Amino acid sequence: MSKKIYVAYTGGTIGMRPSDSGYAPGGNLMGLLEDKLSPEVMASLPEFQLFEYPQLIDSSNIRPDNWQHIASDIASRYAQFDGFVVLHGTDTMAYSCSMISFMLQNLHKPVIFTGSQIPLCEARTDGLENLVGALTMAADERIKEVCLYFNGRLLRGNRSSKLNAYLFDAFDSPNYPWLGREDIHVELNETLLWQPKEAETFQLVCDSETHVGIVQLFPGINAQWMASALNQPMDAFILRTYGTGNGPDADLALLDTFVRATTSGKLIVNLTQCHRGTVHQGSYAAGSALAKAGIVGGLDTTTEAMFCKLHHLYSLGMNSEEVKVQLSVSLAGEVSV
Known part of the structure; x- marks a missing residue:
């Protein structure tokens, strides 16, 4: 049976477009993907449903209310989908991965964060590879945690940090090995994957002002x-x-x-x-x-x-x-x- 993936587009570089002030969040991401990918390529991807948040943000503007929105969104659709992808800005992606991992503990399905360093609207974008890779990982039932996928690497979300603002190789997990990577073959280190100890424990409260x-x-x-x-x-x-x-x-x-x-x-x-x-x-x-x-x-x-x-x-x-x-x-x- 084919997997069904939910994609939440929260904003970030991946869907940005040029403006007078520089790149800014832009809508109609699905239309942009259809322009970039042929129908044959789209058909080869895991089945996915993309939902575009009404207020797209640059992730530099992330606040606890946004975390509650993302976690609640995934929780409300948890039974309907086999995996989840969150498209998010890179600047605070490591924070958001971490927070969602605490709010959605003991996941039995993958939640994969990704984004890009160059927008999809540009010829040299890394967004397509990152999205395709994230969809692939989100369809893998061996993954039962919040992860970050970027430039071929699968990292535990709450172990990741953004270490480079200029390279496609933007993220690493300094104190924990990579969980997997995508080259010609998809390789997962199954001994490193988080194994839930009990049924899903979703704690969606997230105070608006930070402590x-x-x-x-x-x-x-x-x-x-x-x-x-x-x-x-x-x-x-x-x-x-x-x-x-x-x-x-x-x-x-x-x-x-x-x-x-x-x-x-x-x-x-x-x-x-x-x-x-x-x-x-x-x-x-x-x-x-x-x-x-x-x-x-x-x-x-x-x-x-x-x-x-x-x-x-x-x-x-x-x-x-x-x-x-x-x-x-x-x-x-x-x-x-």
Whole structure:
């Protein structure tokens, strides 16, 4: 039996067209695809239904309300289709993949995000290959998770990051192997694919205002600057540190700022600025000092996935102590435990 795939076009470069201000989201994507692909090629693809969102966005404008819309859209059509493709802008695609993986846990069907670096309206577009590849992956019943397909690579969505703004090779998963790739043959590493532990668990609540802030250490950072950041009305902060989770342990005023924030109930999660690696706060004294200040290590989770995981858990009504327990729990394959 042939698979039936639902394609949600949310916006992004893939369907953009030139404007006086540069590329901007454009409609009638199906018409553009029919212009680019012959009827014979269209007939060879998995059967798909494309739905164009009424308000197409550049993904730089993504907000939690958009995540709730996407997750609710997939959930409402879950029984009707065998797989799902989300066409999305590349700038925040790793965030959206991550959030949808937490909102739609224990999937038994594939949800594949993709997009392009060059719009379909251009001759050198990468959008056709990415869409065809995503449709192929969405029809593969071995995949039961949210993935990102781009330039021949299949990545776990909540392990992915955008690492290049200029190459077709835009995404990678720094701390987890690729799940598969498409060359002459489609190859999946089945031992790496996420296996649902129970029936689908869809938690569609996603608060409109974010609960999470992101701050980054830099040489010369001081307590006054950090206090100003941590005084923002957020429940949690991601602190992007050096190396394996190190910070300036000689600055007692800065450490005291962290202590005041954590004792007041704010959760601060330590993630490394390094492209690859995991946080071990006890490897160096500079990391141990952060742990003593109440900062919690985030292991090898990406910044994008941690941001979305924290927002998801607080949206469910958890308090900081309950959220802290979940940081070392793999909800959808986002962390090595």
